[in-house]
Amino acid sequence: xxxxxxxxxxxxxxxxxxxxxxxxxxxxxxxxxxxxxxxxxxxxxxxxxxxxxxxxxxxxxxxxxxxxxxxxxxxxxxxxxxxxxxxxxxxxxxxxxxxxxxxxxxxxxxxxxxxxxxxxxxxxxxxxxxxxxxxxxxxxxxxxxxxxxxxxxxxxxxxxxxxxxxxxxxxxxxxxxxxxxxxxxxxxxxxxxxxxxxxxxxxxxxxxxxxxxxxxxxxxxxxxxxxxxxxxxxxxxxxxxxxxxxxxxxxxxxxxxxxxxxxxxxxxxxxxxxxxxxxxxxxxxxxxxxxxxxxxxxxxxxxxxxxxxxxxxxxxxxxxxxxxxxxxxxxxxxxxxxxxxxxxxxxxxxxxxxxxxxxxxxxxxxxxxxxxxxxxxxxxxxxxxxxxxxxxxxxxxxxxxxxxxxxxxxxxxxxxxxxxx
Numbered sequence: 001x002x003x004x005x006x007x008x009x010x011x012x013x014x015x016x017x018x019x020x021x022x023x024x025x026x027x028x029x030x031x032x033x034x035x036x037x038x039x040x041x042x043x044x045x046x047x048x049x050x051x052x053x054x055x056x057x058x059x060x061x062x063x064x065x066x067x068x069x070x071x072x073x074x075x076x077x078x079x080x081x082x083x084x085x086x087x088x089x090x091x092x093x094x095x096x097x098x099x100x101x102x103x104x105x106x107x108x109x110x111x112x113x114x115x116x117x118x119x120x121x122x123x124x125x126x127x128x129x130x131x132x133x134x135x136x137x138x139x140x141x142x143x144x145x146x147x148x149x150x151x152x153x154x155x156x157x158x159x160x161x162x163x164x165x166x167x168x169x170x171x172x173x174x175x176x177x178x179x180x181x182x183x184x185x186x187x188x189x190x191x192x193x194x195x196x197x198x199x200x201x202x203x204x205x206x207x208x209x210x211x212x213x214x215x216x217x218x219x220x221x222x223x224x225x226x227x228x229x230x231x232x233x234x235x236x237x238x239x240x241x242x243x244x245x246x247x248x249x250x251x252x253x254x255x256x257x258x259x260x261x262x263x264x265x266x267x268x269x270x271x272x273x274x275x276x277x278x279x280x281x282x283x284x285x286x287x288x289x290x291x292x293x294x295x296x297x298x299x300x301x302x303x304x305x306x307x308x309x310x311x312x313x314x315x316x317x318x319x320x321x322x323x324x325x326x327x328x329x330x331x332x333x334x335x336x337x338x339x340x341x342x343x344x345x346x347x348x349x350x351x352x353x354x355x356x357x358x359x360x361x362x363x364x365x366x367x368x369x370x371x372x373x374x375x376x377x378x379x380x381x382x383x384x385x386x387x388x389x390x391x392x393x394x395x396x397x398x399x400x401x402x403x404x405x406x407x408x409x410x411x412x413x414x415x416x417x418x419x420x421x
Contacts, residue, residue, distance in 0.1 A: 003372070004400035004411060006389020009418040013252025013292075017243045017417055021046040021073065021233035022265055023406045027054045027094040028200060029231040031102060031173045032207050033077040034063045036228040044233035045073045049405045050092040057099055060085035061106055082148070084108025089142060091115050091336055091377065091405060096142060097126050097166040101174035104135040106148035113143035117377050122334050125167040129157045133178070154178030154223065160188035163334050168219060169200040175221035176209045186217040192304050192331045199264035234260050237267030239407055241312045242383040243417060244270055244290045248279050249319050249391050251292040254417070259288035266306045273301065273313055277320060296320035298365060304328030307335075310361075311384035314343045318352045319391060320365040330359040337376035346373050346381070350388065350395065370394020379405040386414055 021044040030051070033040035045051065055075065059065045062082045068074035083106055089096040096114060103110035113119075119142045127137045127144060133154060136147040154175070161167040168184055168191065175182035191197070201211045201219070208227035212220035240256045247254035260268075261283075271288060275281045278293035298320045303310055307329045317324035332339040340356050347354040350371050353364040373385030375398055382403050389395030403410035 002399070002401065004397045006373075006386050006395040006397055007415055007418055008393050009246070009250050009252075009390050011250060011252070013247060013250040013254065013418055015417040015419070016255045016257065017240070017413065018257060019235040019240050019243075020048070020408065022236040023048060023050050024094070024196060024199060024238075024265065025203070025233045026051045027098065028169070028173065028203050029233065030054050030058060030077065031098050032203060032226055032229070033231070034058045034061070034079055035102065035174060035177055035226045036079055036207065037225045038228035039076060039078040040228045040230060041074065041076045042231045042233065043074050045075045046233065046236060046406070047072050048408055049090055050094060053088060053090045053092050053095050057085070057087045057095055060087065061103065061110070082106035084148070085110050087112045089114035089118055091118050093121065093164065093166050096121070096123065097164070097170040098173055100126055100130060100146055101152070101171055103146045104130055104148050104152045105150065105174065105177055107150040108148060110146045110148060111143060112145070115377065117336060118142050122163045125159050125161060125163060126170050129159050129167070129171060132157050152178045154180035154182045156183040156185065158185040158187055161186045161191045162189035163331055165191050165193040165196045168197050172200050172204060172211060172219055172221060176204075176224050176226050178223060181221045181223040184219045190304065191217070192307050192328070193266060195264055195266040195305055202264050234258075234263060234265065236406065237263065237265040237270065238308055239267070241267055241270040241309050242387060244274060244288075245312050245316055245387050246390055246417060247290040247292045248274055248277060248296060248316055249292065249387060251294060253289060253291045255287050255289045257287045259283060259286060266308065269306045270309055270312070273299070273309070276301070277316060296365070298322030298324040300325045302328040303360070307332050308380065310339060311343060311380040312387065314347065314354070314361060314363060315384040315387040317363040318347045318354065318365060318368065318388065323362065323364045325357070325360065325362050327357070327360040329361075336378040337381065339378065339381070342374070342376050342378065342381055343384070346385065349373070350392065368392045371396070373397045375399045375402050377402050379403045379407070383410065390418070
């Protein structure tokens with residue numbers, strides 16, 4: 001791990017930033033391609049640690065993976081008989097939660113493990129669901145083992161998905177390949193990040209799999225084939241959030257081209273957040289532009305559906321005028337790190353005012369000072385430190401390399417954006 005002195009840019013920011021593909025769309029497309037009835041090609045594939053781990057896992061399970069030598073973002077996949085394997089999840093929630101149902105369709109033992117920080121992330125919801133469907137599972141957290149028999153009975157399962165929408169998506173992605181299909185029922189507090197489930201349902205529909213969502217908190221998938229699809233991946237709008245936030249804190253302008261007019265990506269909501277904080281936001285000819293205000297406004301926001309944006313928004317609130325309250329995000333205590341505790345610690349360390357509430361954060365904007373900003377091996381924490389460092393001299397972000405989880409070269413893109421390349 002290395003420390004990174006966050007560059008400052010107090011004025012004059014004027015940049016266009018092209019973002020690589022969406023991690024969420026990429027990893028869903030890769031799983032669907034692995035289960036499809038023929039070969040698929042995924043164009044615009046994000047090549048980051050999380051997606052490379054997914055590609056490696058699918059290849060280990062028996063999927064033929066071919067990367068176009070002319071462009072490593074074009075990847076072709078041909079399904080094959082699934083078999084036992086060793087799976088490295090790293091810190092990727094999509095790998096540790098999307099692949100166990102797929103691994104249950106393999107013949108043989110599939111062992112999952114990952115980074116030390118991943119071993120404390122909740123897994124029992126997805127693993128107990130598989131047990132209820134007759135799958136042999138050993139363990140409740142990483143490392144765990146699935147002994148596949150080549151098929152899964154399917155049927156109906158009731159889960160509490162209030163810890164992560166990934167539990168629902170992970171089951172739905174493989175459900176059509178189960179003998180009886182699958183009915184997933186959620187019982188418990190509201191499911192967070194529901195736009196990610198909408199994304200899963202929409203992508204399944206594109207692959208010819210209908211998901212009946214007519215009953216609230218119930219998803220019904222009939223058994224049947226998953227059609228091979230040639231996917232084109234949108235830019236990652238959640239990764240765009242940090243770059244757009246740079247315009248907000250410096251009073252400058254940042255443009256992101258290829259911004260989709262319609263999308264299921266939760267990151268698109270960042271535009272509304274920035275507008276609420278006083279930014280001027282324009283979407284014209286496929287480009288989203290954000291012009292920062294002279295003074296950022298404090299906000300009261302329910303972030304349940306867009307919890308992944310919390311570190312970015314918290315960084316903005318720490319620099320805003322007044323007291324902000326962010327709610328609906330208790331589930332972030334089970335992400336890459338306990339993000340609520342981490343944000344409270346790091347904002348306070350730099351002289352800020354931040355306290356935890358039962359389901360969120362209360363942050364009062366004030367003048368911050370330099371110091372070390374710990375990333376906790378969490379990519380969103382690292383980029384939050386970079387945002388604060390833009391207008392706070394002397395901020396040093398530890399382990400900036402953790403951003404490679406979803407962005408191959410965040411430090412290079414950041415310095416290029418502010419003209420310090």
